[in-house]
Amino acid sequence: MKIICIGRNYRDHAKELGNAIPDEPVFFLKPTTACLYPGQLIRLKPQLGEIHHELELVVMVDSYASNVPKAMALGLIASFTLGLDLTARDVQNELKAKGLPWEKAKAFDGSAVLGEVELPMTAGTNLQGFDIQLKRNGAVVQHGNTSEMLFSVADIISHVSHYITLEPGDLIFTGTPAGVGPITHGDLLEGFLNGNCVLRANVE
Numbered sequence: 199m200k201i202i203c204i205g206r207n208y209r210d211h212a213k214e215l216g217n218a219i220p221d222e223p224v225f226f227l228k229p230t231t232a233c234l235y236p237g238q239l240i241r242l243k244p245q246l247g248e249i250h251h252e253l254e255l256v257v258m259v260d261s262y263a264s265n266v267p268k269a270m271a272l273g274l275i276a277s278f279t280l281g282l283d284l285t286a287r288d289v290q291n292e293l294k295a296k297g298l299p300w301e302k303a304k305a306f307d308g309s310a311v312l313g314e315v316e317l318p319m320t321a322g323t324n325l326q327g328f329d330i331q332l333k334r335n336g337a338v339v340q341h342g343n344t345s346e347m348l349f350s351v352a353d354i355i356s357h358v359s360h361y362i363t364l365e366p367g368d369l370i371f372t373g374t375p376a377g378v379g380p381i382t383h384g385d386l387l388e389g390f391l392n393g394n395c396v397l398r399a400n401v402e
């Protein structure tokens with residue numbers, strides 16, 4: 199099992215960080231040790247500096263697959279939820295400025311926060327029509343709709359599978375809308391999908 203993350207998949211978010219709009223999906227990986235399961239606390243570490251929340255639709259794949267045509271891609275998804283792609287933003291900016299890989303800023307322990315409600319993928323599910331919202335201590339800090347993705351979930355699965363074989367249990371974080379920002383000690387983070395709370399995490 200692995201965690202695949204898509205960067206810069208919403209125009210307004212790419213712009214807020216001063217990044218170019220990509221012409222194909224930008225992806226990177228997190229190790230399984232990055233998973234933070236429901237009920238576990240987010241722990242801030244001094245060596246990582248400021249940590250930003252990035253609320254994302256997360257889909258789980260349930261088969262081995264490579265070179266997947268776009269038309270077949272959604273059939274690989276078993277379930278979906280919301281997640282937080284926690285990012286050490288100062289560290290990431292330093293790495294980006296030096297042209298170095300992002301892992302130190304993206305792949306650290308606990309950086310892939312998973313929602314507590316896993317929703318089954320059904321024939322009627324439209325992954326590109328979800329209203330997603332993150333509240334920090336009760337105030338809305340991120341709000342978007344998955345219809346605004348630059349690359350749809352089917353585009354992402356097809357593209358990634360031409361480079362990396364997908365395996366059962368793989369998680370794909372599909373990118374974040376605008377509004378990313380810092381978290382701090384004592385914060386309560388709540389993710390809403392079409393108005394239903396599916397992710398809750400406390401920062402120690």
Ligand code: MG
Pocket residue numbers: 203204205252254283371373374
């Ligand atoms: Mg992200």
